[in-house]
Amino acid sequence: MTICYVLGDELYINLTNRCTNRCAFCVRDTEGGISKDLDLWLEKEPEAEEVMEDIKRYDPSQYREVVFCGYGEPTIRLDVLIEVAKFIKKTYQSAIRINTNGHANRIHERDVTPELAGLVDTVSISLNAKSREQYEKLCQCDYGAEGFDAMIDFAKKCKEVIPHVVLSVVDVIPEEDIAQCRKIAEELGVAFRVRKNIE
Numbered sequence: 001m002t003i004c005y006v007l008g009d010e011l012y013i014n015l016t017n018r019c020t021n022r023c024a025f026c027v028r029d030t031e032g033g034i035s036k037d038l039d040l041w042l043e044k045e046p047e048a049e050e051v052m053e054d055i056k057r058y059d060p061s062q063y064r065e066v067v068f069c070g071y072g073e074p075t076i077r078l079d080v081l082i083e084v085a086k087f088i089k090k091t092y093q094s095a096i097r098i099n100t101n102g103h104a105n106r107i108h109e110r111d112v113t114p115e116l117a118g119l120v121d122t123v124s125i126s127l128n129a130k131s132r133e134q135y136e137k138l139c140q141c142d143y144g145a146e147g148f149d150a151m152i153d154f155a156k157k158c159k160e161v162i163p164h165v166v167l168s169v170v171d172v173i174p175e176e177d178i179a180q181c182r183k184i185a186e187e188l189g190v191a192f193r194v195r196k197n198i199e
Contacts, residue, residue: 014070075104102151117161130180
C-alpha cells in the first residue's frame with residue numbers, strides 16, 4: 001500500500017482514494033496511472049500514525065516540498081491531514097502544499113481555511129473549467145454546478161490565510177478555455193498554472 005511516494009524533488013502523501021469529483025480526464029482512470037511502478041490504490045485509508053511512520057522512511061527536509069495529493073481528495077480526511085502537517089512542520093520544517101479540488105468547506109460544512117493557516121504554505125486548487133456548466137459536465141461533481149461555486153469561494157478564503165494560492169488546469173482542455181480560466185485566476189488575485197495531466 002503506497003502512502004508516501006516521490007515524484008521529482010517532491011514527497012507526496014496519499015491519504016484517500018475518495019473524491020467528490022469524477023473528472024473525465026482523471027489519471028487514476030487511465031491504464032498506466034501516474035506510473036506503472038506506482039500503485040496508489042489504497043487497501044485501506046491510513047491513520048495519522050501510519051502516515052507519520054511512513055514519512056520517517058524519507059527525510060522530508062531533503063525535498064522541495066511535501067504534497068498532500070494521491071488518488072483522492074486529501075481534505076476529505078482533514079483531521080488526519082492537519083495532524084500529519086503539524087508533525088511535518090514540527091519535525092522537519094518542510095514546505096507543505098495541498099493539491100485539492102477546493103470542496104473542503106462544502107465537505108465539512110464550515111470554513112476550514114483557518115485550520116490550515118500556519119501549516120500549509122501552498123494550496124493548489126483544480127479549476128479545470130471556465131464556467132459552472134462546463135465544470136458540472138467535465139468534473140461530474142457530487143455537488144453539481146455548485147461545486148464550481150464552492151471551489152471559487154474556497155480559493156477566496158484561502159487567499160486570506162495561505163501564503164500561496166494557485167488555480168490550476170490540466171493541459172487537455174482547449175486553449176481558449178485555458179485563457180478564460182487564467183482570467184478567473186487574475187480576477188481572484190491568485191496564481192495560475194497549466195499542469196500536465198499526470199501531475
